[in-house]
Amino acid sequence: MKKWLVAGLGIAVIALGMASCQAYTLTPLPEGATVEAMADRGADVFINRCARCHGFKGQGVVGTRLIGAESHVQHFSNAAELNDYILEWMPKDKPGILTEAECHEVLCFLLVENGVMNHDMVFRADELAAFHLGGETHPH
Numbered sequence: 001m002k003k004w005l006v007a008g009l010g011i012a013v014i015a016l017g018m019a020s021c022q023a024y025t026l027t028p029l030p031e032g033a034t035v036e037a038m039a040d041r042g043a044d045v046f047i048n049r050c051a052r053c054h055g056f057k058g059q060g061v062v063g064t065r066l067i068g069a070e071s072h073v074q075h076f077s078n079a080a081e082l083n084d085y086i087l088e089w090m091p092k093d094k095p096g097i098l099t100e101a102e103c104h105e106v107l108c109f110l111l112v113e114n115g116v117m118n119h120d121m122v123f124r125a126d127e128l129a130a131f132h133l134g135g136e137t138h139p140h
């Protein structure tokens with residue numbers, strides 16, 4: 001094989017690799033999307049941006065447990081506050097990289113997994129405070 005061809009293939013492979021890293025950044029769903037559609041995308045955000053610290057099942061690794069009994073999601077008083085916390089402070093090593101839409105998606109994923117939100121509901125960003133999580137106001 002000619003050298004230029006090998007180099008060209010190498011570049012193509014790198015380009016593909018970069019494209020797949022970006023792949024989960026999707027156009028936001030329109031207002032009125034179901035929680036199920038949001039949570040599906042949120043699972044992708046979670047795997048790409050959160051799982052390495054919080055675990056692929058949200059069980060906690062260097063980050064705290066976010067899914068299941070004893071999940072730290074219960075430390076927040078409501079979903080609006082949890083959303084604001086994630087948007088401002090997470091991922092811990094790169095806070096601020098999530099778009100608002102990605103944050104809503106990962107929030108839906110976490111709240112469905114924790115049995116707080118129901119799949120069939122329509123997602124409404126302005127009604128998040130109505131979802132009580134049981135905690136006191138978070139210290140941050």
Ligand code: HEC
Nearest residue numbers: 046049050053062063064072073075086090091092093106
């Ligand atoms: C580099 C590691 C890391 C990544 C990546 C990360 N986190 Fe965290 N996260 C932590 C640590 C550590 C804590 C514990 C609080 C602290 O140290 O600030 C935490 C705390 C939290 C909390 C508060 C729970 C508590 O214990 O008070 C939430 C909610 C949270 N993370 C969500 C997320 C979400 C959602 C993502 C992905 C968008 C994410 N984190 C990505 C390390 C990480």
